[in-house]
Each structure stands twice: as structure tokens, then as C-alpha cells.
Amino acid sequence: DKPIHSLVAGTVAGAVEGAITYPTELVKTKLQLSGSRQYLASGGQPFHGAIDCARATVRAQGLGGLYRGLTPMLTGNAAKAGVRFLTYDSIKTQLRRADGTLTMPRMMLAGMCAGIVEGATVVAPAETIKTRLINDQCLARPKYSGVVDCVGTAIRTEGVAGIYRGVVPVMARQGANSCVRFAAYDSLRQWLVAPGKDKLPFWQSFALGMIAGTVTVFATMPLDVVKTRMQSLAAPQEYKGSLHCAYRVVSEEGVRALWKGATPRLSRLMFSGAIVFAVYEEVMKLLR
Numbered sequence: 563d564k565p566i567h568s569l570v571a572g573t574v575a576g577a578v579e580g581a582i583t584y585p586t587e588l589v590k591t592k593l594q595l596s597g598s599r600q601y602l603a604s605g606g607q608p609f610h611g612a613i614d615c616a617r618a619t620v621r622a623q624g625l626g627g628l629y630r631g632l633t634p635m636l637t638g639n640a641a642k643a644g645v646r647f648l649t650y651d652s653i654k655t656q657l658r659r660a661d662g663t664l665t666m667p668r669m670m671l672a673g674m675c676a677g678i679v680e681g682a683t684v685v686a687p688a689e690t691i692k693t694r695l696i697n698d699q700c701l702a703r704p705k706y707s708g709v710v711d712c713v714g715t716a717i718r719t720e721g722v723a724g725i726y727r728g729v730v731p732v733m734a735r736q737g738a739n740s741c742v743r744f745a746a747y748d749s750l751r752q753w754l755v756a757p758g759k760d761k762l763p764f765w766q767s768f769a770l771g772m773i774a775g776t777v778t779v780f781a782t783m784p785l786d787v788v789k790t791r792m793q794s795l796a797a798p799q800e801y802k803g804s805l806h807c808a809y810r811v812v813s814e815e816g817v818r819a820l821w822k823g824a825t826p827r828l829s830r831l832m833f834s835g836a837i838v839f840a841v842y843e844e845v846m847k848l849l850r
Contacts, residue, residue, distance in 0.1 A: 576643025605702030638688020677740030728792030775835025
């Protein structure tokens with residue numbers, strides 16, 4: 563397959579997945595932000611689980627509130643999926659054995675590299691803006707009028723580095739995500755696809771993507787919590803770095819707080835993995 567095919571198919575898959583699953587991402591982010599002292603001190607609304615969070619959001623802002631921050635997320639999701647699949651397929655091609663197969667460690671290496679590249683280039687700025695917009699709408703007095711205002715304020719007050727806050731945990735999370743997700747998906751795919759063939763029915767790629775997404779959630783949740791806290795509005799005052807953030811979360815809220823937001827993230831990544839891989843496979847069939 564040509565590199566451009568991987569880029570196009572990944573971008574389309576990322577856009578479709580982001581549009582469908584965004585409300586669960588918003589709920590997950592709100593739950594992860596709600597435990598910090600600065601959040602509560604600034605008048606942030608506490609939540610009692612994912613359903614309570616979703617209901618409170620709809621009551622206060624209508625159904626549109628579930629899509630607050632969608633623009634940077636959708637743009638970032640499409641771009642990161644394109645970069646992820648392009649990088650993964652390019653590295654995977656170089657790592658294949660003579661018979662065309664890949665060992666599990668090589669799949670994991672290719673996936674980890676793809677995640678780190680997407681995290682550094684696309685995910686960090688997109689998720690910083692998304693997190694700040696969601697954080698802002700939880701406060702008693704929101705200060706951003708929209709995406710442009712949020713980006714402009716961050717750059718004016720913190721410089722360009724402001725929109726790359728939390729880049730280290732983002733790269734760690736994306737590297738771990740892609741390492742686990744691609745290795746799980748491709749190992750199962752390699753087992754299912756008959757020799758000499760390279761196509762899966764839609765339902766099989768959907769099911770494999772769902773399994774890969776589930777495994778990814780439980781393996782990488784602590785990295786996601788730290789990433790979210792590091793990108794919050796209060797992060798510059800609360801945390802000295804990613805390790806300090808993790809220490810504060812555990813010492814003040816307990817180890818279980820590192821898995822806060824797991825339920826909405828599981829519902830998102832289960833279907834995220836299913837949608838992304840299924841759409842990617844279908845677009846690749848059209849491009850070949």
C-alpha cells in the first residue's frame with residue numbers, strides 16, 4: 563500500500579470516530595478534572611459518576627454542551643489518526659520478516675513509535691485546547707468565548723509552549739496506546755486472515771478493533787489521568803511536572819483516582835477502536 567493511502571484512510575477514520583464518540587470523551591475529561599483542589603476552589607461542579615456528569619452537562623448547557631471543544635478534538639483526531647497510520651504502516655513495512663509476518667515485539671515497537679510521533683506533532687496542542695475548553699465550562703465563571711479565544715489566551719499568557727503543556731505525558735500515553743492497540747489488533751488480524759489474502763469483512767475488523775480498544779483502556783488509564791491534569795487550567799499553579807502530578811493525585815485522592823474516568827473512556831475506546839479500524843480497512847479497500 564502507498565503511504566498516501568495510509569494517510570487518507572487514517573484521516574477519514576479519525577474524523578468519523580471523533581464525531582461519533584466525542585460526548586464520552588467530554589464526560590471522561592470532566593470526571594478527571596473534578597478531583598483537584600484548585601478545580602473545587604474555583605467553583606467547579608463536582609460529579610458523582612459518568613451518568614451524573616452527562617446529565618448535569620445537558621441540564622446546564624443543553625445537548626450542545628456535550629460537544630463543547632469538539633472542533634479542536636475533531637481536527638486533532640483526524641490529523642492524529644492520519645499521522646498514526648502513516649507512521650505505523652511505514653515502520654511496519656520495514657520490520658516485516660521475509661514471509662511478510664510481524665512478531666508481537668515488532669508490532670509493539672511500530673505502534674509505540676507511531677504513538678509518540680502523533681503525540682508530539684498533533685495530539686498535545688489539540689488536547690490541551692480541548693481540555694481547557696471543557697475545564698472552563700465547568701467553572702462558575704467561564705472565561706473563554708470559544709476555540710480561537712482559548713488558543714489566543716494561552717499563547718498570550720504562556721507563549722506557544724502553553725498549548726504544548728503536558729506533551730511528555732501525552733507522548734507517553736499515545737505511545738502506550740498505539741503500542742497496545744496496534745499489537746492487539748494486528749496479532750488477531752494476522753491470526754484471522756488466510757495466507758495470501760489481505761482483507762477482513764467489516765464485522766471482523768469492527769470486533770477486533772473493539773477488543774484492542776478495551777485492552778488499551780486498562781493498560782494506559784493512569785497516563786491519561788496525568789495527561790488531563792497537566793493540561794488543566796490550574797496545572798501551572800498545582801504541578802511541577804508529570805511525576806509530581808501523579809504523586810499529588812495518588813497522595814491526595816488515592817490510587818483509584820488514576821483510573822478515574824475509566825468507564826466513559828472504556829465506552830469511547832471500545833467503539834473508537836472498532837470504528838477506526840473498521841473505517842480504515844474499508845477506505846483502504848476503496849483506495850487499492
